[in-house]
Amino acid sequence: MQTQIEQIPGYTYGQVDPSPVSEADLDLLKQTVLFSDEDVQYLRLAGIILEDQTDAVLDVWYGFVGAHPHLARYFGKNNNLDANYLANVRRRFGKWIMDTCTRAYDQDWLNYQHEIGLRHLVKKNQTDGVDAEPIIHFRYLVAFIVPITATIKPFLASKGHSASKVEKMYAAWFKATTLTVTLWCYPYTKAGTF
Amino acid sequence: MQTQIEQIPGYTYGQVDPSPVSEADLDLLKQTVLFSDEDVQYLRLAGIILEDQTDAVLDVWYGFVGAHPHLARYFGKNNNLDANYLANVRRRFGKWIMDTCTRAYDQDWLNYQHEIGLRHLVKKNQTDGVDAEPIIHFRYLVAFIVPITATIKPFLASKGHSASKVEKMYAAWFKATTLTVTLWCYPYTKAGTF
Ligand code: HEM
Ligand code: HEM
Numbered sequence: 238m239q240t241q242i243e244q245i246p247g248y249t250y251g252q253v254d255p256s257p258v259s260e261a262d263l264d265l266l267k268q269t270v271l272f273s274d275e276d277v278q279y280l281r282l283a284g285i286i287l288e289d290q291t292d293a294v295l296d297v298w299y300g301f302v303g304a305h306p307h308l309a310r311y312f313g314k315n316n317n318l319d320a321n322y323l324a325n326v327r328r329r330f331g332k333w334i335m336d337t338c339t340r341a342y343d344q345d346w347l348n349y350q351h352e353i354g355l356r357h358l359v360k361k362n363q364t365d366g367v368d369a370e371p372i373i374h375f376r377y378l379v380a381f382i383v384p385i386t387a388t389i390k391p392f393l394a395s396k397g398h399s400a401s402k403v404e405k406m407y408a409a410w411f412k413a414t415t416l417t418v419t420l421w422c423y424p425y426t427k428a429g430t431f
Numbered sequence: 432m433q434t435q436i437e438q439i440p441g442y443t444y445g446q447v448d449p450s451p452v453s454e455a456d457l458d459l460l461k462q463t464v465l466f467s468d469e470d471v472q473y474l475r476l477a478g479i480i481l482e483d484q485t486d487a488v489l490d491v492w493y494g495f496v497g498a499h500p501h502l503a504r505y506f507g508k509n510n511n512l513d514a515n516y517l518a519n520v521r522r523r524f525g526k527w528i529m530d531t532c533t534r535a536y537d538q539d540w541l542n543y544q545h546e547i548g549l550r551h552l553v554k555k556n557q558t559d560g561v562d563a564e565p566i567i568h569f570r571y572l573v574a575f576i577v578p579i580t581a582t583i584k585p586f587l588a589s590k591g592h593s594a595s596k597v598e599k600m601y602a603a604w605f606k607a608t609t610l611t612v613t614l615w616c617y618p619y620t621k622a623g624t625f
Contacts (some may be wrong), residue, residue, distance in 0.1 A: 270577040380463040419573040
């Protein structure tokens with residue numbers, strides 16, 4: 238694990254401040270997104286399927302962002318993209334795919350979700366020491382649930398699993414994405430409303 | 432239209448304050464959730480299919496809320512449910528299903544989405560003149576994208592349409608739900624971050 242942390246610049250899982258969200262809170266959130274033990278199992282399977290495809294997934298997501306100036310701008314300033322910034326974030330994004338599929342959703346996981354939320358807002362640019370747009374606007378964080386969910390299906394289906402298994406992995410991925418994005422929104426919300 | 436407005440207490444579509452979100456903003460949001468003209472067509476078809484099933488859909492959603500005290504509490508105070516409040520909101524919720532499928536997503540629509548957001552937060556309880564929990568917490572608003580999306584599929588499939596058409600209606604519904612929930616979150620977000 239330590240090796241992997243060192244390999245991805247700025248990836249500090251297990252080394253961040255505590256989340257204000259407790260495991261008891263998370264349990265209620267999981268119930269709300271219908272997240273069950275079966276979903277955990279299907280995320281594990283998705284992890285095995287996606288492991289050697291994360292680069293191809295990231296190509297699709299980055300292609301989508303790159304094709305939309307209103308999204309690409311966040312990776313630079315005044316519409317000048319910072320290629321190094323993009324490349325650094327991309328590695329952590331790839332790791333997030335695998336973390337989402339394979340990690341236990343415990344307090345460490347909660348803490349890192351909170352950190353990722355901060356990195357889209359008040360801590361943006363700090364991890365990579367870049368001079369880019371100061372925040373990512375909230376609206377796109379939630380809206381992104383759709384492309385991040387919808388585009389994953391062909392990758393889940395690409396290794397010959399039955400349609401029913403693909404559907405179950407896809408449903409688990411949808412729940413996991415919504416769960417994590419919900420947690421990332423915390424820093425954007427007014428005091429007492431989360 | 433006027434007749435229908437009078438029929439549903441508290442439903443004030445077309446009669447609310449302007450949304451801070453413009454149609455130009457909405458256009459970028461639509462692009463972000465991959466919302467296309469095809470989705471509009473499939474929402475129309477979904478509207479035809481769901482029209483005589485809204486009560487059954489609401490039974491499922493209210494059943495889900497009722498089975499979870501951490502959700503049901505918002506329909507009352509100190510865990511005492513207000514049956515009238517529930518019933519009133521239910522009628523507007525049913526209308527929202529049809530509005531989502533059939534309305535043009537124009538400035539009037541944007542304005543009412545903002546109003547619905549306010550009604551989950553600072554304007555909660557005012558429309559029905561009730562004494563219930565003061566706000567619905569943000570986390571469940573976003574998390575609810577999953578149950579509101581996932582539970583609709585059997586209803587879309589219940590009238591013999593091809594699997595491919597059902598999938599397309601389902602995808603359009605997912606996008607529309609994410610879009611509206613995103614807009615509802617505005618009042619929860621810190622100034623300048625939406
Ligand atoms: C479902 C929604 C999203 C997911 C799953 C996602 C995923 C991620 C992940 C995993 C990271 C790296 C976290 C880390 O440092 O370990 C990250 C950072 C970042 N994301 Fe997102 N993201 C989402 C929405 C967006 C949107 C809408 C944009 C804007 C186009 C965006 C732009 C960025 C940028 C610029 C960073 C680097 C932030 C920094 O300076 O540290 N993300 N994202
Ligand atoms: C995808 C998420 C959600 C959808 C689609 C949704 C839908 C709606 C709609 C259409 C209305 C009526 C709006 C009007 O007045 O015309 C409403 C109001 C209400 N919703 Fe939600 N809702 C969502 C999340 C939640 C959650 C998580 C709760 C909590 C369990 C909740 C509880 C309520 C309550 C108590 C009201 C009445 C608010 C008032 O006092 O005016 N909703 N909702």
